[in-house]
Every structure is written in structure tokens, then in C-alpha cells.
Amino acid sequence: MADSGFPRGVGAPATRALNAAGYTELLQLDGVAAAELQKLHGMGPKALSRLQEALEELGLSLS
Template structure:
């Protein structure tokens, strides 16, 4: 799975809407954001968080703690 830092990875529609509503529109925007903060978003589940973390790791980035 190769991802682009200027787009969001392919996650479910509810999770994508939650990210957009919170002001995150690119993978780059998510680097360093705490996993707990993202988990609080309505529609964001463990599967979506795992996909995001994996996509960030492809670019030597990660979610915050």
C-alpha cells in the first residue's frame, strides 16, 4: 500500500468525514496528532487508526502519543 502525504488513505466514509470535520484533509496533517485525539472523533475506529498509522509509517512518520 503506497500512500501520498497530500491525500488521506482509503478508510471508511464515517472516518473520512470525521477527519474532514476536524480539519484534517491530508495524511501530512495527521503526523504527530495523538492517537487518543483521533480515536475520540465520531466514526473513527481502530481499523481506520491502524490504516492511518501504517500509511504514516511508509513516510517514516507516525501518530503522536
């Protein structure tokens, strides 16, 4: 994982959007609705997919 607390492949715009929404670590996204994350400015399908994959590797997921 990158120093941002999110996995590689999640770009700077998506990382900034997550941070602005109060998410600073991947584990905080467990159970968060994917539809809510999609609404964040800067969150694209690639970043959303990578976040879901990283959560699944930990046995977690978006809702």
C-alpha cells in the same frame, strides 16, 4: 492513496470525521495524538491502524 487525501481502507465515516476536525491530508496527522483521533465520531480501530501504517510508510507517525 484515495482521492480523499487518506489511504485506502479509511472508510467514509472516518474520512468525514477527519475532515470535520480540519484534517484533509494524511501528512497533517503527523504527530497528532492517536487518542485524540479515537475520540472523533466515526473513527474506528481499523481506520486508525491504516492511518498509522500509511504514516509509517512515509517515516512519520501518530503520537
